[in-house]
Amino acid sequence: MLSVRLPRADLRRLKSRAAARGVSLQAAVQQALRAWLDRAPSPASSGNDAFEAQLDHFQGSLAGTNVLEDLRQDRADELARDRRRMGQ
16 A cells, blocks of 8 residues: 655646546556656666656656656746745
């Protein structure tokens, strides 16, 4: 059993992409995690470059998506929402 908290925007995107590919949310997450485990660099690797390259090459339900760029955009959107809420 695994429980993960995602920002609402991420969860909506994940659900939408899973539905568009005709897979359950559970299947989409399992495929993404398996792909990451199979391709993630070992702890002794050189660092972020190798990891970022792996994120861009998911197979299965996330094929063809630029995961790292999506995460960066989601974070930028989240920060913008927080600034608006704070009145900045």
